[in-house]
Amino acid sequence: MRTVSVLLRHELRLLVSLWLWITRRAQRADGERAFGYGRGQGAMMAGLVFVCVIETLTMSVLLRDWPTVHGIVLALDVYTVVFVVGMHAAFAVRPHLLAADALRVRRGVHVDLHIPLEQVASVRRELRMTHERTDGELNLPVGSQTTVTLQLSEPVIHFTALGRQREVGTVRFHADDADTLVAAIKQARTVPSTSPAPPE
Template identity: 25%
Template sequence: MTTTDTAPQPSVLARTGSWILRALRVELGIYASIGRAVARRPALPPGASGHSYHRPVLTILIVFIVLSAVEIPVIDLIVHRWPLVRIPLLVLGIWGVTWMLGLLCAFLMRPHAVGPEGVRARNGLEIDVPLSWDDIASVEIARRVDEERSPRIADEDGLRTLSLRIADETNILIALERPTPIRLPGLPPKGGEHAVGAVRIWVDDPQAFMRAVARHI
């Protein structure tokens, strides 16, 4: 049982406040990711190697960015005569393109990390799960395809498992020595603190990931 299974449901005020703070953190993360991309400085702990996970969604992200960019001049041409409509739509369009670029940069600049302290399992803008070597029992290549909209945390072979899927797939299984608390963005039951016995992630190059693990584990 996770630490959130018996927790009282948060109030409407708590949920609203959490949503606002989370949205603010995401917005700041967008610009921080763009800044890291411009400076070519991935978010990696000292001595750690980065392992990408963006390959399955890269084409989709690029298509959305291109479509969003093309949409701006098209809409501007349509509403050019009405400044009160044109200006807000321009601002919204530019913000949308910036947001999509920031999301792409987050995938590129926040890779999984393997280093002296352990593994940091990441996904996009928000999720960053640190796992120390003392907590890790084993790491193996184990590809798995889940159904769409599968829960992020579920029981699997008797273990509470966190799955950080990319396009519904994972290919690395990290088994933990004991139920280990991890924190997800948002409020319970889907967010907050959970105790998990395994973590599944997707890595673009699982062999390189395993070589990095072998150097440290």
């Protein structure tokens, strides 16, 4: 039942993302800077949607003499198109977010990792095209590449798509403008505290 519940929440988030994309809104709060990561996947997603539409039209012609089967296949094909567009929409409306005290690393509806900036030991621009699954590391490639690497002073908890917990101390992810994001994180980490100094 837990798996079914997780999958239903996933589908609901895709539909919400699609609605936000259509209405040109993004999921972020005031004071947060947004950094996109899905620019490189636009052409691939458009191509995938095109293939799905062609398949839908082809199957409609082939199954026109079997109305029941045609209806089932048509519903599945339409759902597939909505699913693919929803994935692209989720990338667009759920960007990485940088606040004064934390970074939220996201990837569509699958990942939303909250990282306090005080736990960021180092951040660098690093292009990687291959990633191996390793304990304590979280790799979030887009188009098979990551461009930013975070080393944490202490691990944070990452929840997988099915709700399992993992402790991660290294996070690699993609950002369309990695240089600007890295510079912004470094600047946010070095901003002096505004709390009053203790009396002498």
